[in-house]
Amino acid sequence: xxxxxxxxxxxxxxxxxxxxxxxxxxxxxxxxxxxxxxxxxxxxxxxxxxxxxxxxxxxxxxxxxxxxxxxxxxxxxxxxxxxxxxxxxxxxxxxxxxxxxxxxxxxxxxxxxxxxxxxxxxxxxxxxxxxxxxxxxxxxxxxxxxxxxxxxxxxxxxx
Amino acid sequence: xxxxxxxxxxxxxxxxxxxxxxxxxxxxxxxxxxxxxxxxxxxxxxxxxxxxxxxxxxxxxxxxxxxxxxxxxxxxxxxxxxxxxxxxxxxxxxxxxxxxxxxxxxxxxxxxxxxxxxxxxxxxxxxxxxxxxxxxxxxxxxxxxxxxxxxxxxxxxxxxxxxxxxxxxxxxxxxxxxxxxxxxxxxxxxxxxxxxxxxxxxxxxxxxxxxxxxxxxxxxxxxxxxxxxxxxxxxxxxxxxxxxxxxxxxxxxxxxxxxxxxxxxxxxxxxxxxxxxxxxxxxxxxxxxxxxxxxxxxxxxxxxxxxxxxxxxxxxxxxxxxxxxxxxxxxxxxxxxxxxxxxxxxxxxxxxxxxxxxxxxxxxxxxxxxxxxxxxxxxxxxxxxxxxxxxxxxxxxxxxxxxxxxxxxxxxxxxxxxxxxxxxxxxxxxxxxxxxxxxxxxxxxxxxxxxxxxxxxxxxxxxxxxxxxxxxxxxxxxxxxxxxxxxxxxxxxxxxx
Numbered sequence: 033x034x035x036x037x038x039x040x041x042x043x044x045x046x047x048x049x050x051x052x053x054x055x056x057x058x059x060x061x062x063x064x065x066x067x068x069x070x071x072x073x074x075x076x077x078x079x080x081x082x083x084x085x086x087x088x089x090x091x092x093x094x095x096x097x098x099x100x101x102x103x104x105x106x107x108x109x110x111x112x113x114x115x116x117x118x119x120x121x122x123x124x125x126x127x128x129x130x131x132x133x134x135x136x137x138x139x140x141x142x143x144x145x146x147x148x149x150x151x152x153x154x155x156x157x158x159x160x161x162x163x164x165x166x167x168x169x170x171x172x173x174x175x176x177x178x179x180x181x182x183x184x185x186x187x188x189x190x191x
Numbered sequence: 192x193x194x195x196x197x198x199x200x201x202x203x204x205x206x207x208x209x210x211x212x213x214x215x216x217x218x219x220x221x222x223x224x225x226x227x228x229x230x231x232x233x234x235x236x237x238x239x240x241x242x243x244x245x246x247x248x249x250x251x252x253x254x255x256x257x258x259x260x261x262x263x264x265x266x267x268x269x270x271x272x273x274x275x276x277x278x279x280x281x282x283x284x285x286x287x288x289x290x291x292x293x294x295x296x297x298x299x300x301x302x303x304x305x306x307x308x309x310x311x312x313x314x315x316x317x318x319x320x321x322x323x324x325x326x327x328x329x330x331x332x333x334x335x336x337x338x339x340x341x342x343x344x345x346x347x348x349x350x351x352x353x354x355x356x357x358x359x360x361x362x363x364x365x366x367x368x369x370x371x372x373x374x375x376x377x378x379x380x381x382x383x384x385x386x387x388x389x390x391x392x393x394x395x396x397x398x399x400x401x402x403x404x405x406x407x408x409x410x411x412x413x414x415x416x417x418x419x420x421x422x423x424x425x426x427x428x429x430x431x432x433x434x435x436x437x438x439x440x441x442x443x444x445x446x447x448x449x450x451x452x453x454x455x456x457x458x459x460x461x462x463x464x465x466x467x468x469x470x471x472x473x474x475x476x477x478x479x480x481x482x483x484x485x486x487x488x489x490x491x492x493x494x495x496x497x498x499x500x501x502x503x504x505x506x507x508x509x510x511x512x513x514x515x516x517x518x519x520x521x522x523x524x525x526x527x528x529x530x531x532x533x534x535x536x537x538x539x540x541x542x543x544x545x546x547x548x549x550x551x552x553x554x555x556x557x558x559x560x561x562x563x564x565x566x567x568x569x570x571x572x573x574x575x576x577x578x579x580x581x582x583x584x585x586x587x588x589x590x591x592x593x594x595x596x597x598x599x600x601x602x603x604x605x606x607x608x609x610x611x612x613x614x615x616x617x618x619x620x621x622x623x624x625x626x627x628x629x630x631x632x633x634x635x636x637x638x639x640x641x642x643x644x645x646x647x648x649x650x651x652x653x654x655x656x657x658x659x660x661x662x663x664x665x666x667x668x669x670x671x672x673x674x675x676x677x678x679x680x681x682x683x684x685x686x687x688x
Contacts, residue, residue: 112682123639125632127674129682132628157503157686158628158649160658 045168205318213245291468373444472514551664556592620659
C-alpha cells in the first residue's frame with residue numbers, strides 16, 4: 033500500500049488559477065464600471081480608466097487570494113485514505129477512506145491541458161460531499177493516485 | 192441483451208389509471224387557465240399542452256414491459272426515447288407498494304423499486320395485479336436471499352430473527368396515537384395559512400368569503416366595530432382557525448398513517464399504513480443508513496418522540512412513494528426498545544455522551560443577538576427609543592444559549608457516531624461507522640477565533656439540508672483527534688449497501 037505525506041499542488045496550477053482569474057475578473061468588472069460610469073456620467077476615456085481600475089483592484093485581490101489558496105491546498109495519502117486540506121478563510125479537510133471510493137474521474141480543461149495538468153474527482157456513495165475534487169495534478173500523478181485508490185479498494189470490496 | 196423469461200405488461204385496466212394520473216397533472220395548468228386573470232388564447236395553449244401530455248402518458252401503456260430475470264429486474268419503456276433498465280435484485284434497496292381506493296377496487300397496485308441511485312425511483316411499475324405483486328415480491332425476496340447466502344459470512348445469519356416471530360409487529364399505532372400525531376404535526380398549518388393569506392389579500396375573494404360567512408352569522412357591520420368587538424371577533428377567528436388546523440391535521444394524519452404497523456420479516460422491515468391510499472413498504476434493515484429521534488415541545492407534552500430513518504435510496508416525496516418512519520409517535524422507552532430490536536448488533540448501553548465546550552454559549556448568544564439586533568436597526572430609525580424594546584429579550588437569549596450548549600452533545604465509539612442538539616425542537620441522530628462515506632472537517636473564521644472547529648460525516652441518501660451529524664462548537668484538538676480516530680475506524684470497516 034503506497035502512502036505519502038502532505039504534498040502541494042503543482043505550482044503550474046497557480047498559473048492556471050491566475051489566468052482564469054484574469055478572465056473572470058474582466059467579466060465581473062464590467063457591471064460595476066458601467067454603474068460607476070452611469071452614476072458620475074463619465075466620458076469615454078474615464079470610463080475605460082474606471083473599468084481598468086476596478087479590474088486591477090479585483091484582480092489584485094484574487095492574485096493575493098490565489099497565493100494563500102495555493103499555500104493552503106495540500107493532500108496526503110495515508111493507509112486510511114486520501115486526505116485533502118484546503119481553504120483560506122473557511123478551512124476544510126476532506127477525508128475519503130480508501131474502501132469507500134466508488135469511482136474516480138480524471139478531467140482536464142483546455143487551460144489545464146495546456147499546462148499538462150489534470151483534475152482528480154473521487155466519488156463516494158455519500159450525498160453532500162459525494163465527490164471530492166483534487167485539481168492541479170500532473171496527468172501521470174493523477175493516474176497513479178487513481179490506480180492506487182482503486183487497487184486497494186478492490187481487495188476489500190464485496191458489494 | 193437476451194431476455195430469458197417471458198415479459199409482463201401492465202394490467203389491462205392501466206389506461207384508466209394513467210388517464211386519472213394525467214388528469215391530476217392537468218389540474219394545475221387548468222387551474223391556471225381558469226383562475227388566472229388573462230382568459231386569453233394562451234390559456235387554451237396551456238390546456239392543449241396538458242391534454243397532449245396526458246394522451247402521451249396513456250399511450251405509454253402499450254410500450255411498457257417488464258421481466259423478472261434470473262438475477263435482475265428489467266423494465267422497458269418509452270415510445271420515442273426508449274429505455275431499458277436493469278436492476279440486479281441484490282441492489283434493490285426498498286420495495287414500496289401503493290394502493291388507493293380505485294386500486295383496491297380493481298385489485299391492483301403501484302410497485303416502486305428503489306436502488307441507491309439517488310433521487311428518482313429506479314422503476315415504478317404502475318398498475319400491477321395483486322397476485323402479480325405478490326409474485327414479484329416473492330421472486331425478489333427469494334433471489335436476494337439466495338444472493339446473500341452466497342456472498343455473506345454466516346455471522347449475519349445469527350442476527351436474523353426466526354420467521355415465526357415475524358407476525359408480531361414491532362410497533363403499531365392506535366387511532367389515539369394517530370390523532371395525537373396529527374395534533375402535534377400541524378401539517379395543515381401551511382395549506383390553511385396559504386388559503387387564509389390569499390383570502391385576506393385578494394379583495395374579490397375576501398368579499399366573497401365575508402358574504403359567505405355572513406350567511407351563517409348574520410350581518411356583521413364591520414365598519415361599525417369598536418375596539419372590543421375587534422378583539423372578540425379576532426379571538427373567535429383565531430380559535431376557529433386553530434381548531435380547523437388541528438382537525439384537518441388530524442384528518443391528514445389519518446389519511447397517511449391509519450393503522451401504521453411495522454414488523455420485522457427476516458432481515459427486512461415491513462411497514463403498512465394509510466386509510467384510503469394504502470402504502471406497503473419493504474426495507475432491508477442493513478440498508479438503514481441513519482436513525483433519527485426527534486421531539487418538539489408538543490411531543491414532550493405527550494411524553495412521546497418520533498423516530499425516522501434514512502435509507503440509501505434517496506427518493507423524495509415529489510418523486511415517488513417515501514417511507515421514512517420507524518415510529519411516527521412512540522414513548523421514549525418503547526422507542527429505545529424498538530431501535531434496539533431493529534439494530535441489535537449495536538451496544539446501546541455503551542454510548543457515552545460528551546458535551547460541547549461550555550464556553551461556546553457565548554457564540555450561540557452572539558449569533559442570536561445578531562438576529563435580534565439587525566431587525567432593530569430600522570425599528571430604532573423609525574420609532575427611536577421604542578425601537579429598543581426587543582432588547583428586553585436579552586435574558587431569554589442568554590437562557591436559550593446556555594440551554595443549547597447544555598442539551599447538545601455527541602458520542603463516538605467503535606460502532607456508532609451520534610449527535611444531538613436543539614432546545615425546542617430536539618433531534619438525535621445515529622450513524623453506524625460502517626455507513627460513513629466520508630468525513631469533513633471545517634473551520635470558519637469564527638471557529639478559528641475561538642480555537643474551535645466542526646466535523647461532519649456523510650452517508651448515502653442523507654438529507655443535504657439538515658446535515659444531521661455535524662459536531663459543532665468543539666475544541667480544535669478534539670476535532671483533530673476525532674477526525675483521525677474516525678478515519679481509522681471507517682477505513683477498517685467494510686461498507687455494505
